[in-house]
Amino acid sequence: MFTRGEFEIACKSLAENATIDNPQLKGWTWREHPEYGGLGYLERSSTTTCRSQSTETEEFLEELCEEDAATLDTPSTNFIRIWQSIAYNVSFQMPVFYLSVYTNEGTPFSLPHIVDRTSLLLFRPRRDDGDGGDFEVSKYAIQVPGATMPLVSQGEHPTLGTPCYYLHPCETQGALAELVEADGRTKDDKKAGENTRKLELWLLLVGNAVDLRV
């Protein structure tokens, strides 16, 4: 569906319009690999107010003492940090959506944790009918029963090499082709806009599986 060049063009144009008021399209930044070209990706970060637990460091006692009236005593609130990224997958010739959810410390949440916190609703499968439980969550995969591949599984980010969760591109590939076909705009627009539109449609599909509000 995309060559790497087309992917880059589409991503950069999305990043240029990062201030757009659309929860799926806003806030993306284009990043390059520090050493090699052709490995760029999009990323954005967001925070939700859902409280998270921090790991206690029991082995440490309060070591220091600082008395200072000019320091605001802030309540120690923990937020859930969400990092999203879009990278190119050569074998599918498709963008792939990567996700990492962690605490202020950088401690990642496991998939069951992410899904269990229903107030977070990061993954959508159970949403539409309001009836949960029609997909299986293991430590590193979310599987829709009957589907050949898991919807979400753990893998490495192709540029950063860090473990993330990602949405399998296999399902989106066919669906995107249909969407592009049904969407007149991609044909009429000029070549440059075509890829951007395709990427937007792809994000629309991803939005069906993942809560993309930021």
Next chain:
Amino acid sequence: MTSEPQIVQFTPFSSLVQPSFWHSLTKLKIDVLKLSQDEVPVTASYAAGRSVTDRETGQDVALGCNLILGGDAFEKTAQVPPHSVKCVGTLKNYNTIEEFKDADKPALFNKLADEMWDEISSAKDASDVSEILNRFLLITFADLKKYRYYYWFAFPAFAAKPAWTLDPSGWQGVESTFTQEALSNIQSQITTSTNTPAFFVLLSNANDPSRFEIHPLSSLESLSDQDITVGFIDPSAHSDHPGWPLRNLLAFLASRFRTRFTTPGSQHLKVRVLCWRDTEAVPVSGKWKSRLGTVSLSQSQSTLSRPSAVGWEKNPQGKLAPRLADLAPMMDPARLADQAVDLNLKLMRWRILPSLDLDRVASTRCLLLGAGTLGCFVARTLLAWGVRNITFVDSAVVSFSNPVRQPLFEFEDCLNGGKPKAQCAADSLKKIFPGVNSKGISMSIPMPGHPIPPGNVEQAKADVAQLEKLFDEHDAVFLLMDSRESRWLPTVLGAAKGKIVMNAALGFDSYLVLRHGARKGASTAPKGSPERLGCYYCNDVVAPADSLSDRTLDQMCTVTRPGLASIASSTAVELLVSLLQHPDGVNAPAPPPDYKDENVEESPYRSVLGLVPHQLRGFLAQFRTLPIVGAAYDKCTGCSETVLKAYESQGFDMLLQAFNESDYLEKLTGLDKLHEEGEAALEAVDWDEDDDDM
């Protein structure tokens, strides 16, 4: 009556560390730092303070005054997110938790504060002071075995004594002072500069007082008496509390530009401060978040010595103590490997063969009799298919000739007399893939024609009982031993217990791979296919006598072309997998040798993976493989009903007779009579077996 002036309270920085930072620290520690505890520069950033809407309550919640560390924190050319301020700090990593705990933290903190103060008071040009004001300290201990990272940040801020106080008008929204147009203009100046300025001076345009211009801090040196506002990108989102960077900015101004900000005729410093918090889209009227306020300091004279500094970060429990990042949930290598194996196979299924039943393969418990060249290669290929239960049986120890040919052993395994092969192979599999359930059992398999001394009968009985139990606990048995006779007992047990039996043997440049026919046979064997397929002994009507001692050394130490074992082993495993995918499983009919596979879906011979032949004989001299079908032989010493029934009715007693009396099996099956008729003609092609000793 004047009320007590209100002290300015600053929102402290709170660190936000992305998991990628810990990955980068791991790499730095392993590749660069190693055991060094040197200080290294580290890049972080902060952006204007933000609030988020609580999804449950719908209320705005101010996010912390976040200093963010990402994966490129150690890169010299670290990219900072848009509209963010770059800060450079110092990281000191300790090698042990004790050193981390015992570190003299006040000394580290004071050293950094001294450096900062020296640079603040000595910097020639005020423009390069921005980075100094935002310096920070990070001490860490990385427990790389457990993927746990202990850390503690300090953001030194100079504490004014007495403290800065806020004018009675307090912190106000910027819209009470500036027009929408002026604000948009200021915003575009801040957001379009290549490096977002951490601190700046805001001046009104000389020609058009309604317009404002952003200048660097250094312009304070040359400015004549003007209405000056000092601004900074404010990471705080609290309406009444500016963020941490303002503290050091004010300390700097009080030290360096004291007279400029001193109200004439008084001893008071007065600074008008713009806390800039609008860096994203231009807000609509009424929605600007930036704040404006005037702060004062009653200080009679300039301080030459460094003010005291504060700024250790509190942990989530509100204590002044280190924090912990636990990355184990996503980094445990055993789990990652487990997932990767599954994923490869699933990909194959998804891409090529949607009807491939991977679970059926993975759940097949495999017993490998022989942990030599064939056993090692068979195990590796099973592992790749996702088989999780593999048991080795072998009585030998690893010898020096083994490792180059047998991929589960290393030189080290041969030392001190050699490790037992079965256990060593099982351990090696676990090293390759921790998710495997592999076992090794050191045991020699009793052989017909090899009499058991009376004193060893109990041991032989126990061995047979253990082997019988192993057969019960497994689904498929591979016969990969180094002698013909040792295959007899497993052949009988496999047939009696209805197990899948796979056989592989090697010659110099030829091999045999065969699956034993099931006892019941295919109920609906197609025309041209034998009702019951033969076993290893069916085609070879010589009873398995003591060939070991008859053989010359050349025969004992079979020389085989090195690539043969992996070809034969892989063929054996692939034949097993094809059989498992056939709807009839162990009863799958074998296609006749001349069968033309027309890729017909309904063909009784086809599994998802294609045909399931009975035997494959490979000839490396011609690079040719022949499928062969052989029917079961009713006088077979390994699988005939006579033998099986004798075993089932007499158990160990029958086996003992077979071990002790070299002609017992021939008599039992009636083979002895046939034998007399044409002994010379019965020297069959001898398939040499896998041998460990060469």
